[in-house]
Amino acid sequence: MTQQNAGKWDLGRFVKTLSYFGAIPFLSSVDWFQQWFGSQPDPKADSSAIATTLAAATRESSNNQGVILVAGATGGVGKRVVQRLVAQGYSVRSLVREAERARSILGEAVPVVEADITLPETLTPEVMANVNALICCTGTRVQPVEGDTPTREKYYQGLKFYLPEVVDTPEYIEYQGIQNLVQALNSSVYSHPIFDFTQPSSGLQDIWGALDDVVMGGVSESGIHFSGSAAQFAGNVSTANSGGFASVRTRNFDRPINLAEYDGIELRVKGDGNRYKFMLRTETQWDGVAHSYSFDTIANQWMTVRIPFAALVAVFRAKSVSDRPLDPSQINAFQLMLSKFEYDGGLNPHFTPGAFHLEVASIRAYRHSQLPQFVMVSSAGVTRPGKPGLNLEDEPPAVRMNDQLGGILTWKLKGEEAVRHSGLPYTIIRPCALTEESGGQALIVAQGDTLKGKVSREDVAALCVAAIAHSEARNIVFEVAEGQGDCAPDDWRCLFLKSTSSSG
Ligand SMILES: NC(=O)c1ccc[n+]([C@@H]2O[C@H](COP(=O)([O-])OP(=O)(O)OC[C@H]3O[C@@H](n4cnc5c(N)ncnc54)[C@H](OP(=O)(O)O)[C@@H]3O)[C@@H](O)[C@H]2O)c1
Known part of the structure; x- marks a missing residue:
């Protein structure tokens, strides 16, 4: 006009x-x-015919217990998530890039499916079948520029700084891969x-x-x-x-x-x-x-x-x-x-x-009960690159080096947005620097993305598993680090309630 x-x-x-x-x-x-x-409706019949069909279809699709799918199951957090789920009696499926390597890490007993989150054609209906919750622990591989030497062990502790480099492309792993997972999971949901x-x-x-x-x-x-x-x-x-x-x-x-x-x-x-x-x-x-x-x-x-x-x-x-x-x-x-x-x-x-x-x-x-939950392990610092007034000297390497690392945090934030807009119930966990230390530490959670510190992969894995068992963990985004807060170790409900105000 x-x-x-x-x-x-x-x-x-x-x-x-x-x-x-x-x-x-x-x-x-x-x-x-x-x-x-289509057919000629009987003017005397009431409108329950459509409702009856809908109800029958609903019952059919809700008649089972469901599987927890773990993406990134060969990683530091992912393998611990799998171990905890198995120990707690969940039915687990591990999404991995190489089945043989996965079995050497996870054991023979855990069912694995081979897929690559950056390749949507590999996220087949079989991979997503009957999934109650997806715990996503994937991440771009980052390594010390020296290569995979003994220094990597120290690097993995999140304690000492070695010059890092990315091995894969963060845009693909952190954003497009997450989007592919969201789409595949959404496609698997029954709706009439x-x-x-x-x-x-x-x-x-x-x-x-x-x-x-x-x-x-x-x-x-x-x-x-x-x-x-x-x-x-x-x-x-x-x-x-x-x-x-x-x-x-x-x-x-x-x-x-x-x-x-x-x-x-x-x-x-x-x-x-x-x-x-x-x-x-x-x-x-x-x-x-x-x-x-x-x-x-x-x-x-x-x-x-x-x-x-x-x-x-x-x-x-x-x-x-x-x-x-x-x-x-x-x-x-x-x-x-x-x-x-x-x-x-x-x-x-x-x-x-x-x-x-x-x-x-x-x-x-x-039906709400048929929507699988998306638990995402993201990272503290995702909103910090480019933030005005930020003193980079005080920031962890991932924030300081975001550009050199292919915008890893920027793409993680975009991945978070894909999860928040998925229409699925979600929990987004943003850990501070990950370590290989033992779990069971007291944890603090925060909102606003200013938290700094470290947290063990063991405790992040425990948090992921707790997120699927607590309704208070639905639709929240929070940062987490070791520290003495108001919640006792393992009091997940307390931690999730403290994170509720960050709901996106
Ligand atoms: N390091 C830190 O201090 C820190 C801090 C905060 C948050 N984080 C984040 O926390 C998360 C978990 O960390 P982590 O130490 O457990 O990571 P990790 O040990 O590097 O594990 C990453 C996992 O992702 C998988 N993966 C990568 N690309 C994939 C793809 N295209 N398709 C399928 N799987 C793929 C890897 O599989 P393969 O075995 O096949 O490579 C591996 O299982 C990551 O997102 C990380 O960025 C890390």
Whole structure:
């Protein structure tokens, strides 16, 4: 849309929009729901047929105990994680690059799978099958420039400084590898498809239609197209005539969908960096209360967005309303929106008027109990490179030498972001300098990435294993070092509770 005609409101589009969504009923009597769901629905039957199918599928996929997958199982922390898991009776699978070498380190009894996290094709469904939690202890190999000599032993203690060099490329190991793990793990999660746009059918165009600010006098214009392997929600959003939103929405389903067996909605999307809204409607009037959730996209990156029903905000237009809890058994419509507004007059912090584009591969329903946890061993110092006012003299070698080491900490931070945006429950542990000393030390945890010191690989491994057993460890990021704090050694719950405020 050009600036010239940006203020010209279109009566034709207004009438078309209202008729499409049934606000002018006689113009919109297509029984599209019937077309989409195939068979002729029995008008006397209630809507429980879809719910019954969903519930059966859910039971089928939740009927087992699950495996703990350890990536980097041949490493200093990883091998200790495997030993502890086995000792505690967990079912363990070790992800390693060389099976033979792994067996010489871990013993013959531990099941190993060969894969390389930088090669997504090796992260097969078999590697990820039935995984309850992934503990990721991978890392770029760093060694003293002298090579793998006896000095390496001292280097490994984190005590004395030897000039280090990276053996692999940190971008691949710390970022792309973590992203590959996130994607493979997400693909393994069972969720029930509601709209699978990867296999578009002609009926979709009768279900989804544009609902732009033309209904309020604005001139934004959008549409949704079903081609290739995703739905394309695209258009131009303008703030002219006090407008500022574009959206696409389903017509009301003939009978509400019952998602009471589920905990939320899962979107697979590739955006453009804008913040979008996803909405559910349980009411049938076209201008009624909706339940809304805002989500950020990363330009040109596929991501899984999980929206717990509990996180949806009840709104009338963009105003929040109270006392309107969502009834997930009565879903009548879905909507996707790009709006200048957040809620109650607040502004979308990432909004810029103009062209936008959101690809949507699927809309599915998920159950929280089926989401595997991602435990990541990261590093203290990931936010420090380039931080203004930092005195490098006081910083550990990894921070001082971040550039020489291929930006290892910078890529680790990007890897952390991939985990935090995965839609999976996560625990990100940022240890200070790792040592080979014995475990069982008192530990301190901190937030804000200023902690310095050392911590044994033994204690980091124990922390990783504790993270999968404590609900308090979910969705937290924290630094850890040896030291006398408020928590007794092994009081993991105390440590996780102290880390809660760092939740990202
Ligand atoms: N050193 C420190 O002071 C310090 C401080 C804070 C945080 N950290 C971080 O803590 C983590 C654990 O440290 P660590 O000492 O246990 O590390 P480590 O002994 O070097 O082990 C790294 C593990 O990652 C695996 N790995 C590397 N690239 C891989 C790939 N492409 N695919 C699959 N596996 C791969 C290695 O497998 P292979 O056996 O096949 O090589 C090895 O098992 C690392 O992320 C490290 O950066 C270290």
